[in-house]
Amino acid sequence: MIQNFQKDLKENLKRYVSVDNKMEANFEAFKEFFENGYDPMFIIDLGSNQFLNVNQQFVKKHSEFQNALALFEVSIEETFFIEGVQFEQNDKVFLFNPIFRNEGKALIQILELTPHVNSHKLYSELTSDHFFEELLINKDLLNKLPSGIVHTNRNFESLWYNEKFNSLFGREIEKNFNFIDAIYVKNISQFWDKIAKLNEEGGQVSFSFVIHNVKQSDEIFINATAFPVGHRHSLEEGFIFILEDKTENLNFSEEITKQNLALNQINHELDKFLYSVSHNIRGPIASLEGLLKVIEISDVQTVNELKYHLRLNLRLLNSFVSDISNVATNIHTHVNFEKVNLRDVIEQMVLFVNDIYDLDPKIHFEIPTTYTIKTDADRLGIIIKCLLKNCFQYRDTRKEQLEIQIKVTQNEDFHLIEITDNGIGISEKVKPYIFDMFYRGTELSSGNGMGLYNSREILKKLGGTMNIESNQREWTKAKIYLPVNV
Missing domain, CATH: 3.30.450 (Beta-Lactamase)
Structure with a gap:
């Protein structure tokens, strides 16, 4: 035996x-x-x-x-x-x-x-x-252990290492591989203080560092223990380092934190969404009920005058339901990428919005008639319509005419669509909140606060983003970035 x-x-x-x-x-x-x-x-x-x-x-x-x-x-x-x-x-x-x-x-x-x-x-x-x-x-x-182990000489050149140590670096380790030269220690002076203490007092020390894994092209976060060897027995004098890979724990902890923050944000927006939906629907319905009661006791002339208010409240209610539907559609419907003529999409939205407000603004197009992009035409139309409605709604009545400039430029990464108007602009205190759900930045707002929020969410689905620039009482510019390669 x-x-x-x-x-x-x-x-x-x-x-x-x-x-x-x-x-x-x-x-x-x-x-x-x-x-x-x-x-x-x-x-x-x-x-x-x-x-x-x-x-x-x-x-x-x-x-x-x-x-x-x-x-x-x-x-x-x-x-x-x-x-x-x-x-x-x-x-x-x-x-x-x-x-x-x-x-x-x-x-x-x-x-x-x-x-x-x-x-x-x-x-x-x-x-x-x-x-x-x-x-x-x-x-x-030793080669089955989950920890990396390396025996080095006094100059930190490797004498032996196990398989896990080799895999942490993601490359074939050469002879006399210098362990210290291959790691990144955040506080190098503290590290050398610990090594000096190890040489003087023996025992063991612990510290952390980062390894760049060549194969994975990623950073590996390590907790290490070191102790001297060779002074009592036959091994060559040097050090033993035991390396524990903490990357997964670190990433898991960060991921949990991110998910918790995201979940809290979703819960907050859901609460706000439910409250605002109730409020935005209740308002027009209450107005319609009041108008119907007035109609019951009014003469024909008064009824004809109240028809305008009936249509206005029904339009507000329909617009809100449409916006809610757009949110649901954006979340649950697959994006249909196809080549579309940008000029055609924008001109259709201009006609649609102008039909609502009947203002006949002066519009300057700087978009070639044959300019095409690969995107979802329906989603892009919703975004353009929202931005144009803001141009019309927040026009500056002190100015002789509403002017809107629409142009597109392109680089190797994205299409940039810019829509600029000469309206009332946006105040500095309002700018940080304009993309929040149900936010209304001015008393002139007759919408439901869903427009810019929904537009940015749709852009995320398209792989793009949006930025709003403004100078109060002078102009507002909406900048839409859409990727060239999708």
């Missing part, structure tokens, strides 16, 4: 040992560490508590910790899962330190401690100090 365990151990190690002379030397160092190490060690079967193998120091010093060993065996039976435990014998304190475990077997190191030492701290330091040396007895296990 002992021979089989040793054979498996050796075969696993040989499978992962490089033909490089230095790696062969490391293999001999690990073998030497167990057989002729400074501390007593033994291999035990965790199921039967049977000793499978012991080293020379265990045989020589067996009498010094014999009673403590008996207590340790009882401890295994009680807890089964091996942890570092300490026992006293003849005024001495012994720490039974588990440094390797595989397939129901464990390698235990017996350390003699000075009485009254903080054994928890010492255990942590010793476990870290020997982590790499002992675990490399089975490189198969």
Whole structure:
């Protein structure tokens, strides 16, 4: 049984040992560490508590910790899962330190401690100090770990690393790869302070850094632990770095935060939407009910005069229902991209809006009659109609005539449609809110506050965006950006 365990151990190690002379030397160092190490060690079967193998120091010093060993065996039976435990014998304190475990077997190191030492701290330091040396007895296990591990010399040049370490960088790592040169540490002075402390005091230090993964072309966020090696055993002096990839946790946390913010925004807009829908429908309906009551007691001449107000309220109600329908359509209907003549779409919307207001404005077109874009004609029409209605509704009555300029330009990325009017403009205090749902920026507004909000939402579906510029009492310019390649 002992021979089989040793054979498996050796075969696993040989499978992962490089033909490089230095790696062969490391293999001999690990073998030497167990057989002729400074501390007593033994291999035990965790199921039967049977000793499978012991080293020379265990045989020589067996009498010094014999009673403590008996207590340790009882401890295994009680807890089964091996942890570092300490026992006293003849005024001495012994720490039974588990440094390797595989397939129901464990390698235990017996350390003699000075009485009254903080054994928890010492255990942590010793476990870290020997982590790499002992675990490399089975490189198969190390290559299956989710953490990256690298052993470097004093100049931080790699002597050995596991498969996870290699995958974190996303490229083939060259010989004598300098670990420090390949990472980004936010506070480099603090990092070197920790390394200096590590050299002076030993133990271990923790820090964070970023790796650029070449294969994924992405940043990998790492939490690392480092400790020095080689000063007690046969490994070349240097450092061990254990790297934990925290990118997924970080991205997950950020994504959850974004989703919560988005959900809060949706809930807020939904509450506002329901309230405003009720308000905007209730107003015209109440006016219609009042007008009908007046009509019931009025003569024919008065009824004819009230017809205008009836039509106005019905128009407002119909306009609001149409806007709500546009919102629903934009959300649930697929975008139908096709080549459309921009001049034709805009001229149709000009005729439609002018028919409502009957103002006959002076309109300047700077759009070639053959200019085409690839977009959804119905959605673009809704946007243009909204912007033109604002031009008509917020005209400056002090000026002789309403003037509207409509032009288009193009670069390699987008079409830019600009609609400029000489109306009343937008005040600075109102500008930040003009795209909010149901917002009305002036007492002149007779709409429902859905126009610009809905237009920008539609533009998102088209892959575009919108910007409004204005100089109060002088002009307003709406700029629509539509992508060239869709």
